Amino acid sequence: MIFHKKTGYWIKNKFRPGIYIQHIYFFQIVIIQLLLWGCASPPPPVSVIQKAEIPVSVFIAGYSVQNRPILCIRAGSGEEIILLIASIHGDEIAGTPLAYSLLNYFRNNPHLLEGRTVFFLPLANPDGVAAYSRFNRRNVDLNRNFPSANRQDKKRSGDFPSSEPETRTIMQLIRTYRPARIISIHEPMNCIDYDGPGESLAAFISDYCYLPVKKIGAMPGSLGSYAGAELGIPVITMELPEEATVMDTEILWQLYGKALLASVLYPQKPEHSFVRTEMNEKNARGKIPEAK
Ligand SMILES: [Zn+2]
Numbered sequence: 001m002i003f004h005k006k007t008g009y010w011i012k013n014k015f016r017p018g019i020y021i022q023h024i025y026f027f028q029i030v031i032i033q034l035l036l037w038g039c040a041s042p043p044p045p046v047s048v049i050q051k052a053e054i055p056v057s058v059f060i061a062g063y064s065v066q067n068r069p070i071l072c073i074r075a076g077s078g079e080e081i082i083l084l085i086a087s088i089h090g091d092e093i094a095g096t097p098l099a100y101s102l103l104n105y106f107r108n109n110p111h112l113l114e115g116r117t118v119f120f121l122p123l124a125n126p127d128g129v130a131a132y133s134r135f136n137r138r139n140v141d142l143n144r145n146f147p148s149a150n151r152q153d154k155k156r157s158g159d160f161p162s163s164e165p166e167t168r169t170i171m172q173l174i175r176t177y178r179p180a181r182i183i184s185i186h187e188p189m190n191c192i193d194y195d196g197p198g199e200s201l202a203a204f205i206s207d208y209c210y211l212p213v214k215k216i217g218a219m220p221g222s223l224g225s226y227a228g229a230e231l232g233i234p235v236i237t238m239e240l241p242e243e244a245t246v247m248d249t250e251i252l253w254q255l256y257g258k259a260l261l262a263s264v265l266y267p268q269k270p271e272h273s274f275v276r277t278e279m280n281e282k283n284a285r286g287k288i289p290e291a292k
Contacts, residue, residue: 054113055075072120075113076113081116081117082116082182084119087124088184093132143219144221147162151221171226181266187245190241194213198234204262204266
């Protein structure tokens with residue numbers, strides 16, 4: 001790990017041959033020891049622990065302007081529905097690996113999904129992500145295109161409310177599954193924002209990461225205005241810091257995984273299975289926000 005002075009984060013080493021040589025050396029020692037051990041006595045029996053499986057299915061929730069499928073992953077079969085949306089702005093992509101990390105975590109800890117179903121929308125704006133653009137292919141900001149009363153008639157808001165297929169895909173998911181809460185991952189405001197009745201949920205999530213709760217205000221035509229303020233669903237906008245896009249997935253998970261897990265388990269507290277690593281502590285020290 002090296003300390004990235006500009007961002008204050010610990011990031012992965014650049015390629016340094018010396019490290020690989022050290023690793024090869026280390027593995028050689030392990031292999032030699034295993035060989036010696038194998039000669040001396042037979043290996044102990046290995047017990048295989050069978051984990052309960054969670055039902056996971058993938059379906060195409062809709063198509064983008066450029067006809068890219070918008071995939072939705074359904075995990076669990078419980079009554080409480082949680083919708084998790086990532087990369088609705090195509091240049092704020094850190095939420096996508098986080099969503100997959102959370103799905104993976106549930107596969108390894110299936111009991112946590114008892115009574116719950118999570119719908120993951122890891123790439124809500126696939127055309128925007130492909131072009132590394134905030135907007136969709138028609139240059140519309142999808143998070144200004146929802147049919148809320150405060151939507152403004154601007155070029156970036158689309159020709160009319162919910163004019164964009166990506167917006168309609170999210171609306172269709174909300175209408176069909178009626179989520180108890182919606183989590184949408186963005187950058188770069190470095191805070192937890194909420195709309196609708198989401199204040200206590202926001203505070204709960206904030207306790208598990210270093211993002212303070214900050215009420216930014218309902219943006220015109222946003223998901224928060226539509227689903228939060230108007231449909232009455234708690235909507236959390238998890239605003240990661242600017243650096244999140246270039247962070248390694250593992251670091252992202254260590255910094256924000258527990259908060260995401262908390263957003264699904266709410267009001268149940270996440271188990272203390274996340275051990276605070278030295279790296280996480282260093283990151284936290286580098287990024288403790290000012291008082292809320
Ligand atoms: Zn955003």
